[in-house]
Amino acid sequence: AVVPACPVPVSIDTFKAETAAFAAEHGVHILNDIWGLQYEEEPGEMAQVAVRYGLPVVVMHNRNSKEYKGDIIDSMRAFFMKSIDIAEKAGVSYDKLILDPGIGFGKTVEGNLEVMNRLQELKQFDGRRYPLLLGTSRKSFIGNTLDLPVDERMEPTGATCVLGITKGCEIMRVHDVLPISRMCRITDAILAAGSRKE
Template identity: 35%
Template structure:
């Protein structure tokens, strides 16, 4: 199910039919770590049975029984912050302080996870660049990204090809955002990101290899 701004939801059966065969094929042909991006507990269960080992939920396990499902599956989980939902999230997002508000959200979600039996060391945090944030919110998050390290948990940054990159580059189209995306990934890693979600894997890997060489 797409989570881009304005995206419509799809049925559980459609999502299962789209992702499970792909996960099974990858699991049987490679040894890569597979993450399932879903908010539906039914899909989480089938995806892990098919070979996924990480649940990535843009709704941070807010669906009914999602917390309990991940606890039973005993897999790593990435909790993302989003204000609203994909259909409404970019309609005038507002915060008192975007970083502090997201930290409060994470505190509540981590506590909820622990209460149902999800081990804290299985949690990954994603502040959700572009999910219910203005350009200024996104830039403030990137600048202060290291403040999320206070939880002592792995941090994920998903900046690749986001509209904030295009806006900063004079409304550059998606295909022209490679260098901007790589730059954003470097800044995120310098500011504490442990994982970056990217489209341009080789370009990002090369840049981070050079960064690692001089760090």
């Protein structure tokens, strides 16, 4: 019922291949996998669904533990390299992959803040640039950092989106669409003006 009534592309948020295939049969436009094609019980199956239906897939970073022995970005890059390898072996074209740093998943508050500060390090793998999707809207790391309840996190969400854009993120997943989109659009305009040659 949603797909024909919605004027914009619809994504299905699932790590189950069967669910993704059902949604694809009913016309969804994007797959969104919170386990980055690495769900242990269905290795590689989500990538096969993406190939079968020719859909782009959001590959989100996730892990069961929030503790990292080494550098958090190094760990995330290794995760994404594995996801990209799974996708390539299944036949997913690299231009169908969208990377999501998974803010709020498998990270401490401090870890989320560090990842936000270093987002630009997740843009390129093996010489290829991938779109970054940023989902920070109303997340608990904002609440824990500023001691704010969920319904008072719009402005700091906007700040994270603006920062994300300056670090190379192209897609924002938000709840408060109108105000955040205005923040993003003015940020885009400023960055575009700065890139013009005089």
